[in-house]
Amino acid sequence: xQISLILAQQIAELFLIxxxxxxxxKARLLKSADSRVLSxxxxxxxxxxxxxxxxQVDYSPAVVTGLLYAFALAIAxxxxxxxxxxxxxxxxxxxxxxxxxxxxxxxxxPLVRALLGADYVIYSCAFLVVQQVLLWTxxxxxxxxxxxxxxxxxxxxxxxxxxLIGGALFILRLPLPGLVNDLxxxxxxxxxxxxxxxxxxxxxxxxxxxxxxxxxHYVPVLLRLIIxxxxxxxxxxxxxxxxxxxxxxxxxxxxxxACITPACATVTSMAQLYDRDAEYSSAxxxxxxxxxxxxxxxxxxxxxxxx
Numbered sequence: 001x002q003i004s005l006i007l008a009q010q011i012a013e014l015f016l017i018x019x020x021x022x023x024x025x026k027a028r029l030l031k032s033a034d035s036r037v038l039s040x041x042x043x044x045x046x047x048x049x050x051x052x053x054x055x056q057v058d059y060s061p062a063v064v065t066g067l068l069y070a071f072a073l074a075i076a077x078x079x080x081x082x083x084x085x086x087x088x089x090x091x092x093x094x095x096x097x098x099x100x101x102x103x104x105x106x107x108x109x110p111l112v113r114a115l116l117g118a119d120y121v122i123y124s125c126a127f128l129v130v131q132q133v134l135l136w137t138x139x140x141x142x143x144x145x146x147x148x149x150x151x152x153x154x155x156x157x158x159x160x161x162x163x164l165i166g167g168a169l170f171i172l173r174l175p176l177p178g179l180v181n182d183l184x185x186x187x188x189x190x191x192x193x194x195x196x197x198x199x200x201x202x203x204x205x206x207x208x209x210x211x212x213x214x215x216x217h218y219v220p221v222l223l224r225l226i227i228x229x230x231x232x233x234x235x236x237x238x239x240x241x242x243x244x245x246x247x248x249x250x251x252x253x254x255x256x257x258a259c260i261t262p263a264c265a266t267v268t269s270m271a272q273l274y275d276r277d278a279e280y281s282s283a284x285x286x287x288x289x290x291x292x293x294x295x296x297x298x299x300x301x302x303x304x305x306x307x
Contacts, residue, residue, distance in 0.1 A: 006115055012293065014110070017193050018196040018289075019200060021197040021201045022200040022203055025201055038198050041194065044158055047158070048162035049187040051166050053176075054118075055167060056175060056181060067126055070254065070255055071126040074129075074130040074258070095219070100139070101134070101267055102131070106192070109124050109192075111257055120250060121254075123254040133154055133160075135264070135266060136154045229260040230302060232260075233299070236256070260296055261292065263288040
């Protein structure tokens with residue numbers, strides 16, 4: 001219960017920042033188009049610093065084991081979810097991709113830092129790596145209707161590059177100079193606020209009444225925020241995943257947090273790129289983001305009870 005309460009407080013703080021983004025647009029101090037500037041700062045400055053800084057922990061067999069454990073779980077959970085959603089419920093491509101892929105990059109790192117401490121952020125990177133690879137393989141094939149791998153998009157992705165750099169520094173046991181490490185740490189602290197400001201700016205121009213009135217919207221929202229997390233936590237309990245390694249409970253929580261976040265904003269960008277229904281994808285992103293302030297603490301409480 002204590003973790004879910006702390007999470008509720010952290011999410012409430014982040015959503016107040018989202019509200020500030022909305023107010024800035026409503027007051028005509030910003031335009032929705034201005035979000036591109038923040039997106040560039042987020043993608044090319046803040047996130048790489050967060051990821052590289054996350055790997056600045058002491059090398060030990062326990063950390064390596066934890067990373068492999070987090071990677072294995074992320075791969076298994078994402079692939080299983082993709083498999084389960086192939087046919088049931090008559091979901092269209094946009095609904096399936098918004099249910100499978102989460103906005104973990106923006107939310108999970110600041111939440112893990114607040115709940116478990118900076119030393120656990122490294123395990124969040126495992127989920128981010130797996131999701132980035134699947135976004136440009138599985139998700140891309142769904143949206144464009146063809147099979148194939150966008151290797152340039154994967155290898156050239158700035159987050160993947162940052163993970164490779166951070167991983168190399170970790171394996172070679174090369175600490176960053178103190179000044180650089182402090183710089184990366186300060187920039188990394190901006191990930192949550194900037195991410196939620198971005199969400200607020202996007203949401204400000206969205207006709208919320210229309211979003212809430214369409215009953216079909218609630219099917220993917222319910223699946224993304226409630227049904228899939230519950231299935232995940234039940235599966236993890238059945239297989240006893242928390243007992244596989246020492247400290248498995250806390251490391252498992254970092255992966256689970258990534259699984260219960262709202263729909264992935266990148267899916268909307270990819271829908272635009274491949275001439276899919278980007279408006280519907282954006283609507284699901286907005287709705288899942290708004291409802292997650294209630295569902296995420298609830299799902300973590302379920303995790304605490306069952307795991």
